[in-house]
Amino acid sequence: MTNEELKIKLAEILPTATIEEAAEIGPGWITVNVEPIEWLAFAQQLRKEEALHFNFLFCLTCIDWKTHLTMVYHLRSTIFHHNIVVKAKLDRDKPAIETVSHIWRTAEFHEREVYEMFGVDFLNHPDLRLLILPDGWEGKNPMRKDFEDPVNMIRL
């Protein structure tokens, strides 16, 4: 499916989403901005829709913009070879979004990492606990921009 066809198809599935082609991350990357509440239903459609068939979640991460957090999902279809980027804006004080670990199994670990690094609460996640950080790090999120560690870090 070409990008133009993809855009039309995605607009059909989720009319409320804003779709843009981000030039800064290279040609061929369509970015879909969704509301966190719409994400789960949209993700299921992306995976199940015959013409889309996004069966490969190859990147799941989060960005701290100081004012809000953005969840970023990179999806690819290994059959049709098309990619999209899905972004969802989260509230920084109480970030929460539905898990997609039952749609793409790889999300289970990646969501645990985002949980420990950014403090995002993944609703209905089967095993939401720290991935790499040792015990006792719950609630301290080192990838947040305002994270401070007076023992190990010098304030620059």
Add this chain to the structure above:
Amino acid sequence: MNKENLKISESKNPPLEGREVFPGEIKELPGGGIVLSKLDDIINWARSNSLWPLTFATSCCGIEMMSTAGAKYDFSRFGFEVARATPRQADVIIIAGTIVNKMAPVLKRLYDQMADPKYVIAMGACAISGGPFFYNTYSVVKGADHVIPVDVYVAGCPPRPEALLHSLITLQQKIKSGMTREQIKVHKESTKG
């Protein structure tokens, strides 16, 4: 043989700089010669020429260490050929890479499991001081010498294989020059009380 004779023979055969010499002197006698030496010197000579490194690399310095072990640089020319995957058979641990807080207890345990005498080389900026990139973080140990004692530091990011070879030869000279860390510790304790 008294001390005066030893001094004379030393001045006759000064140690050649940078050349491998067997510790001790040859005492010429009618019908041949004998080698006079101290047992400690011979032990140190033997130790320094058969140092088995532990296969321990935590980041990119490890690639340089592999290169040093490879055919082009080949640290086996100096007696480091048998890299061991178990600390119980290793003599020297080359800390090749960043040590993070989670790795520090592992490094300590590996060091404790090595048999005496044991030696440590801190390879590269991360092992010396936390590194040029990630030192100001919640997770990085600012120098491996916070965890275990270090014998030789090699600067670089990463150090060239030549630099690592130089550090290994420096360690050999250090071993040959005197007592091991454990012997010094025992010696200090015995002279204290």
